[in-house]
Amino acid sequence: MPEVKPLYLPLPAKIEDIIVENSQVKTFVLSFTDQEYGRSFTFEPGQFMMLSVPHHGEAPISIASSPAQSGTLRLSVRRAGKLTTALLELEKGAVVGLRGPYGKAFAMREFGHKDLLFVAGGIGLAPLRSVIESCLTERERYGEITILFGSRTPSDLAFRQDIDNWRRQPGVRCLLTVDQGEPGWQENIGLVTTLFDEARISPAHTALVCGPPLMIRAVLAELSRRGLRDENIITTMERHMKCGVGVCRHCHLDDKLVCVDGPVFNLAQLRNMEVMELA
Known part of the structure; x- marks a missing residue:
């Protein structure tokens, strides 16, 4: 052992x-x-x-x-x-x-046979990549997968190898957007929320969100407006963590510790806390 x-x-x-x-x-x-x-x-x-x-x-x-x-x-x-x-x-x-x-992980078992929506900005795609790759490993266990990914410019777009691979997978849609276009860019320009209509988001989706706080704030509000249940809108909180095990309490969020109680929280939980993503 x-x-x-x-x-x-x-x-x-x-x-x-x-x-x-x-x-x-x-x-x-x-x-x-x-x-x-x-x-x-x-x-x-x-x-x-x-x-x-x-x-x-x-x-x-x-x-x-x-x-x-x-x-x-x-x-x-x-x-x-x-x-x-x-x-x-x-x-x-x-x-x-x-x-x-x-940290507390995503509840993968609860995602079974559901249509999943991933909304990410910048480096925020990294923790969602773990979920996406896990879903693709057991593809039959999950519904349709929609990935919306935003970046500042096309040159800043990360995870290009992954995006190319995901776009080849059956039952997976991957839409991209940037804040500022560059010569040759032929996809969307605008906030990641401008992709929502094309993505055909419905209240039946389970949404996983990660990115800068201002992006998370806009996405959570729009998903809620479109009828998704608070329990089905899930995000990760970025707070400065030091020990990782809840001892130093450096990452406290009201009465929660991000390193122990998170970093994964759903919107229902966040509504009981004072966080900038809901300000």
């Missing part, structure tokens, strides 16, 4: 591959150097890892891969500060620290 690892001890993980998503985002494919532990490692879509780089600190990063992809773990990282800048400068073969997984 594999050894149970201490709660706060980062375990070494090797960078097996690096996917350049755009000028500010890279996806790191990682494997634990302890191969026995790596084979037994499990997680659920929506959970996150605490990632550390020696001498540069530690930060929570959403898991972007499917649990079915055993042996490796995908973490997508956007340049945002000292740690992420140092991480984006690493090359294949480098070793980082990982501990986790932490």
Whole structure:
């Protein structure tokens, strides 16, 4: 039986591959150097890892891969500060620290045989990618899948390999939009909510939303206006997390701790909290 690892001890993980998503985002494919532990490692879509780089600190990063992809773990990282800048400068073969997984996951069993709507902006597609890939692994268990993805410009559009793959899958629609177009761009220009009519959203959909707070606010309001039940509108809350296990309380959200009670919340839960996404 594999050894149970201490709660706060980062375990070494090797960078097996690096996917350049755009000028500010890279996806790191990682494997634990302890191969026995790596084979037994499990997680659920929506959970996150605490990632550390020696001498540069530690930060929570959403898991972007499917649990079915055993042996490796995908973490997508956007340049945002000292740690992420140092991480984006690493090359294949480098070793980082990982501990986790932490947080409440998406309730995948509740999505069975339902039509799913994914609405994401920027790096917000990363945690939803874990759910999408999990659904595609067991395609017969889920209804139609609609993915709406917004970016600032076409050059900033991340996860292009995934988008191309999803568009080839039966029963999957993937619509894109940008805030500002560029020469050659032939898809939508505007907020991600401008895709809702084309996506034919109905109250029967279950919606999963992730992105910048202002985008989440607009999307939650529009989905609610279109008749989706609060319990079927699900999002992830980005708050600064430090310990990942509810001890430091740095990520408190009213009486909730994002690292323990979240990061996944539905709209019914959010209505009982004071959050900027509903302001």
